[in-house]
Amino acid sequence: MSAVMIARKVRKWEKLPGKNSFCCDGRVMMARQKGVFYLTVFLIVGTCSLFFAFECPYLATHLSPAIPVFAVVLFLFVMAMLLRTSFSDPGVLPRALPEEATFIEMEIEAANGNVPAGQRPPPRIRNVQINGQIVKLKYCHTCKIFRPPRASHCSICDNCVDRFDHHCPWVGNCVGKRNYRYFYLFTLSLSLLTIYIFTFAIVHVVMRSVDSGFVKTLQDTPGTVLEVLVCFFTLWSVVGLTGFHSYLISLNQTTNEDIKGSWSGKNRLQNPYSHKNIVKNCCEVLCGPAYPSVLDRRGLTQDDLPVPASTAAQSNPVPQTTKTTAPLIPNEHTPDDAKSSIADSAISHAEKGSPSPKKEKPPTPAKVPPLASPETDVEASIIIAKEKAL
């Protein structure tokens, strides 16, 4: 009896743990709460639309056509930076696979020695020396790893993020190693855009009032009032934020470290990551290499492999979905590892010659994905033949 199971393509982003939401088949990665992000987009697009509708025609004719052109360029840059910050992977560290987690647990137990019953075990901390300074690495119980230096666990997204700065609801994502420069450029360009619109809105009102009077001007271009209001309140917050991040960059610190006071100087703790030179720090943060994502979001999981006709007379084909819903530790590689432990026992069963319902599993791992080289296909067919013979 044969049963052919063809599973749909399942990409790895669908199996990623954590509280992110994905769009465009894994290309876009954001936090779950996106309401404030939509507000940000609405405010920027709305204010700029009002500017283009009310101010630009007058200013282009009476002052210079370069004014709206520059506004358009600035607006596009702001939107590009915002979307880049919001949609990209901030530098999420994938969770430890079961073997790695157990390896780390063993190391911790070895380091702690025997803890008498009833006593709380000591906190899981690893000390490393960085540029001559002792830095404590904490153990993350969710991700089952010792967090690298400067990494932190975001409780909103439920991920450890490398060089974690902060979780920004305005962009709907964490700000970390990979998207910090886009975030900074977003705040910088948004400050410039806000100042630009505010200035030219005032100029426009003044110039028009000279011609037709203040009240009539406001009646002709009601959008101006709204723009000035929005820009006025935005200015203080965004310009302040840009200044704050410029300060952090010059010291090579993250918001997280600043809030916790990690390098405030108490206990003679100094920032071991700083080059003690403002220019070097700025260059490292803003002009450093563009780190690629280590989350394989768009890779295919095992589920996409079509399972061949079942070997022995097993009439209970295990549906593909159950393999993926049996996590040992929920993470992107769980299906592989669940299968590997099953396959291990399956191969041993096969050698003993005893049939078991799990015999169906070996053909699946043995059926190597499309990019397998000819040798693996040969060995896969040999294994399948072996199963059939038993």
Place this chain on the structure above:
Amino acid sequence: MSLFLSSLCISLLALPHPFFSDTPPLPYLSYYSLSLPPQFHNLQELRQSPSLATKVFIQRDYSEGTVCRFQIKFPSELGSRIERTLFEDTVKTLNTYYAEAEKVGGQSYMEGCLACATAYFIFLCMETRYEKVLKKISGYIQEQNEKIYAPRGLLLTDPVERGMRVIEVSVFEDRGSSGSSPSSNVSSGISQR
């Protein structure tokens, strides 16, 4: 919502360009975590079904900061399987590659400035230097596995598949020994963990 986002994506093309994007995962390396016998052994050895005995993890070396560097300490579990110098050479070469990728110098400035001037759209067409080096690294690991590690029953996993946290070395059982009870070895290996 998705329509709005996708239209914005298309019009502004501000999508990130992840390293893995549309390409399938690395051919066979990621599937070695299953107990597939290493393909470079000959078929005779395959029939004795070597299975995964244990995994050794080489940790990161943070002494020089957050740059990607792995410890060159030789793990004791590999003592009998491979020569120390060979293993240390592999790790040193990997460290050199990563240092080259993360170097903050003239080329990274040029890349950064050019990318900023194009609002980072250029990353949609161009591979970053880091991605190029990562491809070189995966080629190197593949070559090392073919030439050195697979014949000794070992397998290196590319660190990028483990979040750049560890170099995972899968140790397969010695083919000469214990053909009869691999299950007990595997289960005892699991229970030891």
